[in-house]
Amino acid sequence: MTPASTTLVDRLRSGDAHAIARAISTVENRQPGWSELLKALFPHTGKARVIGLTGAPGSGKSTLVNQLAKDYRKKQQTVGIIAVDPTSPYTGGAILGDRIRMQDHHGDPGIYIRSMATRGSLGGLALATADAATVLDASGRDLVMIETVGVGQDEVDIVRLADVTIVILVPGMGDDVQTIKARIMEIAEIFVINKSDREGAERVEREIRAMQSLAARTRHDRWTPPIVKTVASEGVGTEALVAAIADYEAYVKKENLVFKKNVENWQERLVEMLRDAMLEKARGQMDGASLERYAAEIAEHKRDPYSLVEEIVGALTKIT
Ligand SMILES: Nc1nc2c(ncn2[C@@H]2O[C@H](COP(=O)(O)OP(=O)(O)OP(=O)(O)O)[C@@H](O)[C@H]2O)c(=O)[nH]1
Ligand SMILES: [Mg+2]
Secondary structure, eight states: OOHHHHHHHHHHHTTOHHHHHHHHHHHHTTOTTHHHHHHHHGGGOSOSEEEEEEESTTSSHHHHHHHHHHHHHHTTOOEEEEEEETTSTTOHHHHHHHHHHHHHTTTOTTEEEEEEEOOSSSSOHHHHHHHHHHHHHHTTOSEEEEEEEOSSHHHHHHHHTSSEEEEEEOTTSSOOGGGSOHHHHHHOSEEEEOOTTSTTHHHHHHHHHHHHHHOSSOOTTOOOOOEEEOBGGGTBSHHHHHHHHHHHHHHHHHTTOHHHHHHHHHHHHHHHHHHHHHHHHHHHHSOHHHHHHHHHHHHTTSSOHHHHHHHHHHHHHHOO
16 A cells, blocks of 8 residues: 555545545546555445435436435434446436535535446446445445436346345336336335325335235245335435334344345355456456457357357466
């Protein structure tokens, strides 16, 4: 560790927002020193509760997270928010929205909000988000909330790293329960029906209940995800959501599942980290030109891709 990053760690640990921002940028963009930084931060992590929220675009995730942050601040909890937008590289909309939200909490250093977009390289967004959460955890935040648009596998990977996962549905947007990917439904520890001021909230609730009773297998932790109705824009129902989150946390504790859940999460995350590291290494060895040349050779059937991949992976394990 260089002295400069030592002071960065110290400043971050004291909760300094600029230090948090710099640290997240460093790990998000894999700038020099990113892994040293995370190594130094890791011993200070494991204390924050990580809450993942996912739902369709416009379902009110940001509004809800904003309200939750206010509720938790009333309980003297410090909050870090990561807003992930995997749909576009640099969404002006999301960033602008977050600026507005920042103003909402203006002057409260107990709330830190950060937007993340897809990392330039292949995949890696789930990992980058997890690393950003690690930074916030190390900075001493009691709570880290991760909000992401629930549209695909990426989001599932992102919220899977959370201690509590909340799936947000809304009435009448055509995104009925049936159209929500089964995988997303499975990961929910809590369902929220936001925009319950609109017609159709009861119907969404019935559909979730029906789906729960039809589910072929019960969850391995035997938890039945509750359904909380909210009107996030009015702050209605968010206290009940805070209570539902606390209930789930108490349940996991009572059933001695905390460690087990942590191990499961780390198992997933380790595989991601290995995938990332191996790929990085392979790409480091191979410039774009040779990748193109290999591809051309395969296309011309001069070479088979299976042997090539074996060769590359073999070479990787020799160099350390
Ligand atoms: N009627 C009603 N409108 C709401 C409610 N919650 C949020 N909204 C509105 O819905 C719109 C979208 O809310 P956001 O919080 O930006 O939704 P989001 O899910 O974060 O959206 P993206 O990040 O773009 O996917 C805003 O105009 C909110 O004011 C609610 O409970 N009822
Ligand atoms: Mg949003």
